[in-house]
Amino acid sequence: MVVARVKPLKPVSAPTSEGPDAGHPDSEGSEASMYGAAAGGERLVDLSAPLTEDVALELLKETDEASLKVVRHSAAHVMATAILELFPETKLGHGPATDAGFFYDVYRETPFSEDDLAAIEKRMADVVARDETFVREEEPREQGLADYEKQGEFMKVHFIERFTKPGDEISLYKNGNFTDFCRGPHVPSTGRVKAFKVTSVAGAYWLGDEKNQQLQRIYGTAFFNSKDLEAHFKRLEEIKARDHRVLGKQLDLFSIQEVAGAGLIFWHPKGGLIRKVMEDWMRDQCIRRGYQMVFTPHIMRRELWKVSGHDGYYAENMYPPMELDDAEYRLKPMNCPGHILIYKNSPKSYRDLPQRYAELGNVYRYERSGTMHGLLRVRGFTQDDAHIFCTPEQIEGEIAACVEFADEVLHAFGFTEFKVELSTWDPKDTKNYVGKAEHWEGAVASLKKVLDAKGIAYREIPGEAAFYGPKIDIKLVDVLGRLWQLSTVQFDFNLPQRFELEYTGEDGEKHRPVMVHRALFGSVERFFGVLIEHYAGAFPMWLAPVQVGLVPISEKHLEYANAVKARLEAAGLRVELDARNEKMNAKIREFTLQKVPFVLVMGDKEAASEAVSVRTRGKGDEGSVSLDAFIERAVGLVKGQGVAL
Template sequence: MVNFKEDENLKTLNHSCAHLMAQAVKHLYPDAKFWVGPVVAEGFYYDIDLGDRVIRDEDIAAIEKEMKKVAKTGKKIIRREISKQEAMELFKDDEYKIDLISNLEDGTITCYDQGDFTDLCRGPHVDNVKLCRNFKLIKHSGVYWKGDSKNKVLQRIYGVCFPTAEELEAHLALLEEAKERDHRKIGKDMQLFMSDDLIGRGLPMFLPKGYVIWQELENYIKAKERKNGYLHVMTPCVGTVNLYKTSGHWDHYKENMFPAMEVEGESFVLRPMNCPHHMMIYANRMHSYKDLPIRIGEIAHDFRFEASGTLKGIERGRHFCQNDAHLFVTPEQIEDEFKKVVDLIFSTYKDFGITDYRCVLSLRDPEDKVKYHDDDEMWNNAENALRRVLDDIGIEYTEEIGEAAFYGPKLDVNVKPAIGNEYTLSTCQLDFCLPAKFNLSYIDKDGEKKTPVVLHRAILGSLDRFMAYILEETKGNLPLWLAPVQARVMPVTTDNEELVAYAQKVCDALEAENVRVELDARAEKLGYRMREGQVQKVPYLLVIGNNEKEENTVSYRLHGEQKTTTVSLDEFVEKVKTQIATKALEIN
């Protein structure tokens, strides 16, 4: 997907198109006043005061029609320099522009003229409005002026613009593809999860079918971790403020945490991460160097007060469950344990067919003494150690300043999803800081007390985000082992008791092998039931008629296909069992 802010030519074109849109709006609504119209990653928008009028879809069509009309005039876009006093006079009747101008320093101010429309702007712009003719207005919404709920609601209109009609058409096709892949739409169609403002924004709830997927992911990663020597624990979702003051999160992360709760003279917070709890588990008893490495894992419920504008279904919420673990190691064990974590990440990616990713060594910004724990020697040692490990095991990576955790550098594995921008799915962080803060120790072979090093790691990241990623990558067509309903059995007619009885026999045979199967014997036409099964992405739709009953067979259709295949019931059961047991990526 194009990032309009990263391409200077597209950025200039889209900023100019924002002015074209404003000019068209002014033609249609002469009393309109404009706040700001920036270029964003997704294109451009303009915030507009239309009085009591609320923009509707039919208004968007009228604005587009007027924009095309203006673009055909080919009016030149002319840059003009004026003084701050002249700008105040030019926009004296527009309180939004006056607010902007008032916050500018004294001196020259630029504005741009295009025919009968003038707007305050730094620029730059394209030469004439005709160059903005390949556009599309994408969506509209109401927003508070300056993002403050105490202020008036303005109308925000988003759009995109390209140099050619072909590029615009290709981009619009991608947007349509993005809509189809959006995990929120898929989740609704497949009845996986829901949210409600009465519960709270950013607090999704998993419905029965969604929770099946969640449990399968949990069982998968826990089994994989157990084979790698992890011990799983369960810790509470709250902790005292003093716990997070000890860890340093209170100083470095408090703005992302829910407010403290005062109970019986003590302050508690919903935990944003799990490392302090796991540090205390390690500290519960004395350790020898022979005990290390100790690998503590947990599927842990965490809470972060994300800004409402960043919330996105189960990809980014205020409650989520991390596939978290902390490895307590000696300095000599760092490289070997880090390599095992990397192997576990890539083994997991192979199981899910994830191939489009890149590795990032996330380092601190040494100039930022507020965000990061202030210990230059610790940071230099940690960053050099992690860099050395990555080089030794031959991992290709790029380095990014300012992306480390506050307590240490990390390896982030960023995936490039089918839609949207890349984000971090898996991470492994090297930490010399928190073990010292919690006074953790072990007795080395010489009988001396030493401080362990901790590796913080998450393979699936959060189960919620990982599920969103897999849903969007597969368009909801999950591997059979993950599908919430793996087969649905439908008699051709539901008023034939013998057919319904055989359909039930098929279900019983599948259930006996732990296949998730549903019998759909509702008094609905077969075509309706088939279409519903397609929408809900059921991998196998089985149709039972007289032939199937008489011959002890099943006829099935794979999701998204028109071809029907008939096999014996025993053969079908064995086929499904094998695909589930092997966690096959493809259904056939």
């Protein structure tokens, strides 16, 4: 690889950045996440990058997770080289590596066709065969701006202006005749990009603003060898088979009705039943942990959102204001202002704190038409939101309790592997963050202290905090190894100040509380979508909408089947009896396609001995057992929240 991880020996106060491919590579299109170094100034460099300070240096191996992203970033440059050789009128944006591969945003008036993508991939092979060396060069910022402006490269001009300062030197990487504004690092030459594929093209607005130019985002992936590349596409087939949109329709769980609007979810009876189980479990857990359940309106006066800061910092994600009789109103994108008003409705003493308010509240956010995706990205969703108002002395204990709660939630639903990120602010970004530096530093220190005390490994992501405070994001890893952002715990010292919240301290004086935002499902919709894909629709016993399917062999066995149904339902199980005049095997097949955990078949033998013939999901026919024994087994699985089957 000839790439190293370096970390300054002296503390670094803020990250630096040099080019549009730098930073957090798995955040598609987020500028703030793509330009910062890791916590403490840690960064990756190749041998052509100058070292201007004393650093700790660690050479990367191919087994290092970061190494694959270096290959993928180099593959993005190879793809950009091929695009410009074939379509020289194209203007380039940025081309970062991602967890799944890489992409390059480009501007070209003519849409790329499937034939164009095939031609690009073929030309990439030519660029690789030429084995062109990646050469790093530096030049004055002003020279780079002048060159790119002359070439009409408006996106490169933006990146230089946005992420460098007058007088800076900017870094460029060249291979053959291709040059790109880039921080690096890269593999030594294009010949090291051995296994790659161009996969698709999609639309993306410049800077995420639909008023700007429509870009084309060309996706690809790359691996160290063809064996890994082949395994990747086999995995994609498995992902396709688990697509929650397909399974949602097949299992009749939910739908999105275009006549009602994009990104709005209709929960069908079976999906609604699972949702009820999820929400009931969450409410019970909240109450057990000292939360009080509250409910707040879906719509509130715009003035409230101005006070909270959402009307300014979050307006592009909110629905437009509505002019009503007495004022302008906005649909709520979050529940926090409503919970703040509940807190403020009556005086609070230090003896009353912490106050923990929880709500499974419906919120509405304006997602752009090209970004919505089934249950995972919607415009209306239910957030399992909670806000904790406490004294500064209580904050770390409350954050620790939230992290523990998140861990229990994810384990309860069958997830055992997680990755944690600490999202902090960018002190140079005064546009997207509110509050004083000392408050931010204190808040970040509190979150770090909790994570360190619990021995939780985490990655620090500068520039990804909420506008009001830093946050801990817990990403679960599903059965296919995919990361999903769901649970979040956020420190907020800004909203209590904006709303002038108070409590009377032990000294009799007025004090300002601090606030924790936390969501553990993230949203019920997104969490449900992840569950569908994680289990491929074969939900664990306690979540399955139908836990037991009953199949009488003929009509004369219906009476016994109904008696079995009554016994099972009395034990608290969810049961469906197929009383149709159909063949037994057809009924069994239908329950199997619906991924029902148990199918019980009943004929003369079973009716005579109060038994059932058991077919278990994934295992098949297990033979006859007494009805009492089956009930004991099934109820035990539900109570134990077993994820077997």
